Amino acid sequence: MAQNPQGAPFIAGAPPPPFPVGFMPPVTGAPPFAVNAPPPTQPTMVNGIPVAKQPLNTTPNRTVYVSNLNEKVKLDVLKNSLRTLFKQFGNVLDVIAHQNIRMRGQAFVAFPDEESAEKAIKELQHFVLYDKPMVLQFARNKSDVHAKTDGDFEEHRKQRLVKKEEVSKLPLPGSHKPTFKASRPQTNAPSHFNPTANIPDEYLPPNNILFLQRLPETITQQQLVELFQRYPGFKEVRMIPTKKSIAFVEYDNELQSAVARSELSGHSFGPDQEMKVTFARK
Structure with missing residues (x-):
């Protein structure tokens, strides 16, 4: 099983490796589940390991809440990586992740039972995925896929919409920070301009x-x-x-x-x- 790693993501189709030490709902649309997840905050780093600013949720749930994900990774690549990484602990029913400002860097992985979710949290806590150690905990709400299975999806959906309305009234992450007027774009920029040209390797x-x-x-x-x-x-x-x-x-x-x-x-x-x-x- 994965140790406190420093390496690479798992590959779909490849035999499960011992995970070398190396390898984190839109506001306008209702989030699929777990809208009561902890607010996205930047964890404090201690010896390279993120320490959450609030206690992790330890109430058992069939869904794992994943945070501190690399926001620069393409969404489909990130979701596939999470599905492949987590499926060694049980059948992954669903993986939910979004790029909107409230939910980026976070994801939810739904299992059929709490035991699989608990084992995944234990084995993959602080596992480094795309150069960032994940922070795992139980989700605070039931997922859509579980609500449909349990037969209470309509009530679950109503509660989710109420919570979504409350969340939409909260300030966006980072909105308290000062803003700066963007400089006027250069009209003589070359046609072959590469937006990644100034990004460090x-x-x-x-x-x-x-x-x-x-x-x-x-x-x-x-x-x-x-x-x-x-x-x-x-x-x-x-x-x-x-x-x-x-x-x-x-x-x-x-x-x-x-x-x-x-x-x-x-x-x-x-x-x-x-x-x-x-x-x-x-």
């Missing part, structure tokens, strides 16, 4: 192509192939003839490239020869 969004840096000048393409093909989804290595210190590695999808990135970032080819692995810029 370590914070680039997921990509199925990895960018390798700090490679030894003596490295060969075959050596890199042997190193990266150990991870599922490997397609090819592309080297730059005029600059052997960098290369590109392509995988079938972003989940698979994320595993290889997390496992091989910092791989040493010798003294002072640690390879840097990041997602390629799109």
Whole structure:
């Protein structure tokens, strides 16, 4: 089972790994469930581990509330990663996540029983998913999928709508902070402008192509192939003839490239020869 990790997300279709130490409802529409979840707050970090500002909910529930998720990961990729990660503890009935300002960085994972939810919380607490340790607790409300199974969905829905109305009147997260007038956009910006151009390599969004840096000048393409093909989804290595210190590695999808990135970032080819692995810029 997962320990206090530092690595990569699990891959759909791959055999369940021992999870290396590495691998977090719209306001205009009714949230599918758990609208009474704790308000999204930035947890305090202690030794790299997030500590919630309020006590975690320990009242058993069939749904797990997940927070401190990486908001930069695409929503479909995040939901697939969570489903694949949590299904080792039981049948995952539903995964709910949204990108709106109130719910981003959070998700809900519904199991058929409380035992599965409890085991998932115990085993995956502070598990690092996409470079952020998750914070897990029992959801404070019943999920839609459970309400439908229990036969009380209509009453559940009415309560949810009432709560949604109350929540909509609350200030948005960060609304108390001062705002700044956006600078006027440059009209002479080049047509090939890349919005990710100024993002540091370590914070680039997921990509199925990895960018390798700090490679030894003596490295060969075959050596890199042997190193990266150990991870599922490997397609090819592309080297730059005029600059052997960098290369590109392509995988079938972003989940698979994320595993290889997390496992091989910092791989040493010798003294002072640690390879840097990041997602390629799109």
